[in-house]
Amino acid sequence: MAIADAAALSMITDDALSPEVIELALDKLVAMLDGPAQNSAERRMTLTDALKKVARELKHLQDAVAAGEPPETLIAAIRERELRQKDIESQLRALNHAPALRAAAPQLRREAKALLNDWRGLLGRQVSTTRQLLRKLLDGERFVFHPQRQAEERWYELAVRPTLEKFFSAVPALNVRSKDLGNTFNSSS
Numbered sequence: 563m564a565i566a567d568a569a570a571l572s573m574i575t576d577d578a579l580s581p582e583v584i585e586l587a588l589d590k591l592v593a594m595l596d597g598p599a600q601n602s603a604e605r606r607m608t609l610t611d612a613l614k615k616v617a618r619e620l621k622h623l624q625d626a627v628a629a630g631e632p633p634e635t636l637i638a639a640i641r642e643r644e645l646r647q648k649d650i651e652s653q654l655r656a657l658n659h660a661p662a663l664r665a666a667a668p669q670l671r672r673e674a675k676a677l678l679n680d681w682r683g684l685l686g687r688q689v690s691t692t693r694q695l696l697r698k699l700l701d702g703e704r705f706v707f708h709p710q711r712q713a714e715e716r717w718y719e720l721a722v723r724p725t726l727e728k729f730f731s732a733v734p735a736l737n738v739r740s741k742d743l744g745n746t747f748n749s750s751s
């Protein structure tokens with residue numbers, strides 16, 4: 563179990579909470595906000611159209627489940643569309659807050675780096691603190707161990723899909739606006 567714990571913590575600190583990932587998320591946010599007003603209007607229209615399409619797809623999938631179609635595949639498709647819907651909604655909310663976020667970008671970067679150092683330093687120190695941080699980063703997701711085999715050799719590959727939403731909601735410069743950003747900082751984006 564100690565090996566699995568170490569692998570999980572390493573995955574989080576080296577991947578999800580790496581300075582490069584945080585910088586990339588911030589770069590994506592700033593790039594999204596720095597587009598000209600015309601691009602923002604076009605982006606808003608594109609996102610609105612995509613949101614309508616996802617809503618229609620969700621309705622069709624829900625109708626299929628209600629009609630008695632085999633639920634496993636349909637439920638997976640519904641979950642996928644719901645995640646897409648949340649992502650689009652968060653991108654639309656971020657566009658609405660672009661001017662305030664653009665002005666706060668330098669402060670946001672400083673505060674995010676400081677918070678990153680704090681979180682990375684806390685991970686693994688105390689079980690209760692580590693669990694609390696992992697709950698924030700995993701947001702309901704679980705670590706999954708996939709058994710692997712090659713000839714006589716056997717091992718497990720560890721997988722998880724973390725999110726940075728709650729990390730960035732703890733950044734003071736985003737404090738007021740974090741709920742409006744939704745999954746903008748999803749590490750898998």
